[in-house]
Amino acid sequence: MIRKSHLALAIGLTLAGNTSYAETTLNSLEARLAAMEKRLQMAEKRTAAAEQRASDAEQNVAKLRQQAQQNQQATQQVTERTAAIENKTRAADGFEFHGYARSGLIMNDAASATKSGPYLTPAGETGGAVGRLGNENNTYVELNLEHKQRLENGATTRFKVMLADGQESYNDWTGDTSDLNIRQAFVELGSLPTFNGVFKNSTLWAGKRFDRDNFDIHWLDSDVLFLAGTGGGIYDVQWNETLKSNFSIYGRNFGDIEAIDNTIQNYIVTANNFAGPWQFMLSGLRAKDNDRRISPAQRNEHAGDSGIHGMLALHNDSFYGLRDGQAQTALLYGHGLGAEVKGLGSDGNLTQDANTWRLATYGVTPLNSRWSFAPALLAQQSKDRYINGDEYRWVTLNARLIQEITQNFALAYEGSYQYMDLSPLGYKNRQAVNGSYYKLTFAPTFKVADIGDFFTRPEIRFFASWMDWDKSLDNYASDDAFGSSGFTAGGEWNFGVQMETWF
Structure with missing residues (x-):
């Protein structure tokens, strides 16, 4: 069984003895870090865009709600005016x-x-009436239509x-x-x-x-x-x-x-x-x-x-x-x-x-x-x-x-x-x-x-x-x-x- 101290010493001697390999490894790490940073920046941009879209959506929803309320108020006013007109119509x-x-x-x-x-x-x-009760034999009708x-x-x-x-x-x-x-x-x-x-x-x-x-x-x-x-x-x-x-x-x-x-x-x-x-x-x-x-x-x-x-x-x-x-x-x-x-x-x-x-x-x-x-x-x-x-x-x-x-x-x-x-x-x-x-x-x-x-x-x-x-x-x-x-x-x-x- 290899002890951890002996493994670390071996790795250090290997790295110290092969300088080009160490440099290559660092460059690779830096490249990967740069790529990661770029991806993070892109992710941040996408997040900002999403947040903007969400904000725009919230504003649109607010506008729609306000318009719906206005429409509801207008509808209520029309209903009230119609009812008033109908009441007038019924009355007069x-x-x-x-x-x-x-x-x-x-x-x-x-x-x-x-x-x-x-x-x-x-x-x-010459107009001398004597009373109609029990003294009429006719049919007389008046029909009146008014608007x-x-x-x-x-x-x-x-x-x-x-x-x-x-x-x-x-x-x-x-x-x-x-x-x-x-x-x-x-x-x-x-x-x-x-x-x-x-x-x-x-x-x-x-x-x-x-x-x-x-x-x-x-x-x-x-x-x-x-x-x-x-x-x-x-x-x-x-x-x-x-x-x-x-x-x-x-x-x-x-x-x-x-x-x-x-x-x-x-x-x-x-x-x-x-x-x-x-x-x-x-x-x-x-x-x-x-x-x-x-x-x-x-x-x-x-x-x-x-x-x-x-x-x-x-x-x-x-x-x-x-x-x-x-x-x-x-x-x-x-x-x-x-x-x-x-x-x-x-x-x-x-x-x-x-x-x-x-x-x-x-x-x-x-x-x-x-x-x-x-x-x-x-x-x-x-x-x-x-x-x-x-x-x-x-x-x-x-x-x-x-x-x-x-x-x-x-x-x-x-x-x-x-x-x-x-x-x-x-x-x-x-x-x-x-x-x-x-x-x-x-x-x-x-x-x-x-x-x-x-x-x-x-x-x-x-x-x-x-x-x-x-x-x-x-x-x-x-x-x-x-x-x-x-x-x-x-x-x-x-x-x-x-x-x-x-x-």
């Missing part, structure tokens, strides 16, 4: 559908055809079209006798951003329409005032906190409403003013050449070509200030073409000297938890209406009581009385008459809710009506209801069923 835009309809069957006590209608008396020709929109600048638009039809046939198919008609088609523009001052909250309109502020006594089927036609105007000109006005111009063609070839046009300019519960309306009418129209009578008279109309109305939010409920009262006057005070501008046969006064009032009040009461009064006097010297006077008293039995069933009781004194002086071969008309109705009524409310619908009514009138009224005309075959004074019973709805 879109289509609406509204309607009114009534339909029913009526017969007399012999189960045969009978006469009926709120205007069946001789006074009905409303609110723009980004705050302005609003409204388009409305009304399709209406009236029918007295009981058949299911009535196309041959239909009165189908477009009764309204108009556009409103409201909240216009460039309108300021008294016009800030006003609404412009144009087209064919019923005036927005018409009002009526519904259970008599009588308008207090009905203004309609084709034209334009502006609503809600606000002079101060309590006073506002509507201004409009309407056009109508004289003759029957269905006549479209009549060349005489009547223009109606109105100023309708509201101050608190008070309403004052003033209108002027002009129909050039209408004075060429000659009334058919024993004494021919020329129709008028101009007129004025005024109305003063009080809208109470109580029953005449006495108890809970509501009441409306109106006093109307018309001269010349304005003497048709209810259907303003609709009668072209009025003389230039015609004068009409009309009083209309009604109220609704709950008497207690089970009973409700609704009285109404209509009275009118018209002179020189169609013939100089003629006179039409009448008054209608009406009252309806509703007794609630259950939340879906009630009993309705209605009584009507009308007195008339008519002196037409031969107009349309009418005869002078005076006398009274009476009607009593009992109507079991079904509703889905608010049984005691006069103005909630739908309703289904079964009814029995008794009516009678003075015999002298049968002589008024040969073509009206009274005095016709099977419908003369002495008492008449009518029975039937009717539905009525609006929404």
Whole structure:
């Protein structure tokens, strides 16, 4: 066994004795060290490059994260704006559908055809309604389609079209006798951003329409005032906190409403003013050449070509200030073409000297938890209406009581009385008459809710009506209801069923 000290000594003697070999070995070591250093430098460069790439990657990732956050924020803002727009759309835009309809069957006590209608008396020709409960035989429908929109600048638009039809046939198919008609088609523009001052909250309109502020006594089927036609105007000109006005111009063609070839046009300019519960309306009418129209009578008279109309109305939010409920009262006057005070501008046969006064009032009040009461009064006097010297006077008293039995069933009781004194002086071969008309109705009524409310619908009514009138009224005309075959004074019973709805 060789000792380590002897091996080291041998190696040292060998190296010392061979100088060239030692030098070669050192050079080889130095070369290898240089190569190693070069590789280390290259490795350091690769490491630095990798670190740079890693740094660049981290920066790119940070940028991507920042961009993703920005995109997310932008998406959230778009979502919020879209939701806001959708909320506005749901609140103010879109289509609406509204309607009114009534339909029913009526017969007399012999189960045969009978006469009926709120205007069946001789006074009905000049607006003398007697009450509709248990006294209607027609089917009448109004279908209203509206489109409303609110723009980004705050302005609003409204388009409305009304399709209406009236029918007295009981058949299911009535196309041959239909009165189908477009009764309204108009556009409103409201909240216009460039309108300021008294016009800030006003609404412009144009087209064919019923005036927005018409009002009526519904259970008599009588308008207090009905203004309609084709034209334009502006609503809600606000002079101060309590006073506002509507201004409009309407056009109508004289003759029957269905006549479209009549060349005489009547223009109606109105100023309708509201101050608190008070309403004052003033209108002027002009129909050039209408004075060429000659009334058919024993004494021919020329129709008028101009007129004025005024109305003063009080809208109470109580029953005449006495108890809970509501009441409306109106006093109307018309001269010349304005003497048709209810259907303003609709009668072209009025003389230039015609004068009409009309009083209309009604109220609704709950008497207690089970009973409700609704009285109404209509009275009118018209002179020189169609013939100089003629006179039409009448008054209608009406009252309806509703007794609630259950939340879906009630009993309705209605009584009507009308007195008339008519002196037409031969107009349309009418005869002078005076006398009274009476009607009593009992109507079991079904509703889905608010049984005691006069103005909630739908309703289904079964009814029995008794009516009678003075015999002298049968002589008024040969073509009206009274005095016709099977419908003369002495008492008449009518029975039937009717539905009525609006929404």
